[in-house]
Amino acid sequence: MTRITWDLLREALAGSDPQPLRHCAQHAAVAILLRDGAAGVEVLFIHRAENPLDPWSGHMAFPGGRSEEGEEPFLTAVREAAEEVGVDLREAELMGALDELQAVRRIPLDLAIAPFVFRLPAGQEPRAGAEVGSVVWVSLDELLSDRYLATFDYAEGGSVLRFPCFRYEDKVIWGLTYRMFSDLASRLRAAWVAAGRRA
Numbered sequence: 437m438t439r440i441t442w443d444l445l446r447e448a449l450a451g452s453d454p455q456p457l458r459h460c461a462q463h464a465a466v467a468i469l470l471r472d473g474a475a476g477v478e479v480l481f482i483h484r485a486e487n488p489l490d491p492w493s494g495h496m497a498f499p500g501g502r503s504e505e506g507e508e509p510f511l512t513a514v515r516e517a518a519e520e521v522g523v524d525l526r527e528a529e530l531m532g533a534l535d536e537l538q539a540v541r542r543i544p545l546d547l548a549i550a551p552f553v554f555r556l557p558a559g560q561e562p563r564a565g566a567e568v569g570s571v572v573w574v575s576l577d578e579l580l581s582d583r584y585l586a587t588f589d590y591a592e593g594g595s596v597l598r599f600p601c602f603r604y605e606d607k608v609i610w611g612l613t614y615r616m617f618s619d620l621a622s623r624l625r626a627a628w629v630a631a632g633r634r635a
Contacts, residue, residue, distance in 0.1 A: 440477045440576045440624065442555065445470070448620075448627035449532025449553060457536045460548035464539070465509035466500025467517040467525060468620065471556045475575040479617075480562055481609060482520060483569040496572075496609045498551065498616065499562075509550035517554075521562035521571055529555040534619045537612055542592065551616045574604055580621055 469480040481496050499520040503512040510533075514525045531553040539547040556562075562571050578584065579602060588601040588610045601610035602617075609617070 440580065442477070444624060444627055444631065445477070445531055445553075445555075447631065448623040454533040454550070455535040456550075457538055457548035460536075460538060460546050462545075462547045463503040463509050463512070463550065464501060464547055465503065465512035465516065465550040465552060466498040466616065467513040468498050468534075468551055468553045468616065469517070469521075469523070469528075469556055469562065470531070470553065470576070471573070472558070473573060473575065475577065477576045478573040479576050479579070480521070481572045481574060481607070481613070482564070483572065483607060485567055485569045495611070495613070496607050497613050499568075500549070500551075502547070510552060513550070513552045520565045520568050522565060523556060523560050523562050525554055527557055527560070529557075531555055534616060534623075537615055539612065549612065549616075551619070553620065572604070572607060579617070580624065 471478055471480070480498070482499055484495050484497055499517045500513060501516045501520075503509055504515075507515075517523050517525050534551040534553065536548045536550045539545040539549055564570055584602040584604050586601055586603040588599045588608055590597045590599060599610050599614070601608050601614055603609075
């Protein structure tokens, strides 16, 4: 696949019609943050702080959380990004939205998570808030090259389940975050193929 450009990202997300999960009563949202980096377009992951009250404690994730009562998921993504990594997404470019995913913690939860993709303007530097252990920028080109593709073994009920993941340095990106990124990746690959057909 060719080097990822902003034009390719816009094409991949243009006119996207994200599919909602209408059977879920509760909602959450995440912000997939992109920026211009030294190695091209980069994507931000957070390493969640250790917290016994957080079911995703210590996981790699995108900034996000549950919607407040009556709050639209888009506004949830904006609020959570401000709280967790200190960025103002009102100044960012909304590039598009991805399909909602149902949260899972051993079993499916009554919670739909809506991912939104943003391009951060120059000068906004995310920093770890109270709920975040650290922030990690990763080259989008490298993730799409499958360089970090691996598997993750998850012990459950006396058996071991194997899931696809990315292993980046000492971090493991799996589960819902991996699935959200896979949705973005599939859209990018489709846009790249379409661009090649037009060339």
